Amino acid sequence: MEAISGKALVLACSAVGAGVAMIAGVGAGIGQGYAAGKGAEAVGRQPEAQADIIRTMLLGAAVAESTGIYGLVVALILLFANPLINLL
């Protein structure tokens, strides 16, 4: 087995870290699903307020999404603008 260079190890671990960071998407998915379910319930209860409910639901879903987006930003930094390589 040949020796692994330090740079290769950092790159490999960064790729794994980017994948792990995207687990954050689980929380965003659950939150958005919850928002959509409650929105459907509300429309069922008050069909005449559908426009307002959909607007509020989309706003809440987009705010819930931001945690997943944080994970995505961390993954993007690790993949495309890796700060760890320069530390070697």
Place this chain on the structure above:
Amino acid sequence: MNGPEIVFHIGSFPISETVRNTWIVMLALTLFSYFGTRNLQRVPSKLQIVVEGIVGAINNLVKQNMGEKYANFAPFIGTVFLMFMISNLMGLLGFRAPTADLNTTVAMALVTFVLIHTNGIRSKGIGGWVKGFLEPLPALLPLNIIGELATPVSLSFRLFGNIAGGSIIMMLLYQVLRWLSVSVFGLPFGLFQIGIPAVLHIYFDLFAGVLQAFIFIMLTMVFVASAE
């Protein structure tokens, strides 16, 4: 997926794709405003109906969400909304969206941040504004400061992450379709790139783009109005 490329230099100052595309957006909005408001008639033309509809909708939105007191925020909110919406839609024309660059979104989120706190100082006074950080306990001051700083971070990262993520996914899809048509089916050019990505463009560019611009202004309005 690389960062925005440098397209040309003015003197020794590099002009990136983001700046160039933002200029295109500015030019489009300026021309639209100029020709839309050039000769206003009592009986409106078709373009004037469109302009009046946009202005009326934004005015109503601001009054609904911030109250009559902040009606003078409508021009700012409307400008931010139109700029971000057109920027997010630029992916449809093959340009790199200016909002897929963190610089654009951070700049706008910092404007929102300054607005929130100037509005807080204006309505509560310096003393009241400082006292707001000491609630409910003075020991929570660092947490309050971090919480206030999290606002521009979350605003800018939400917009940037959505648009950049969408453009990365679209780029990967185009590459896969090109590989399928050239390497697998032996076609001379990327035939599968025609038509198939349109479905995803509808979601990532149209729906997510308009929605994220709308979210940005909604949160700006809510934060500024609640800073009293």
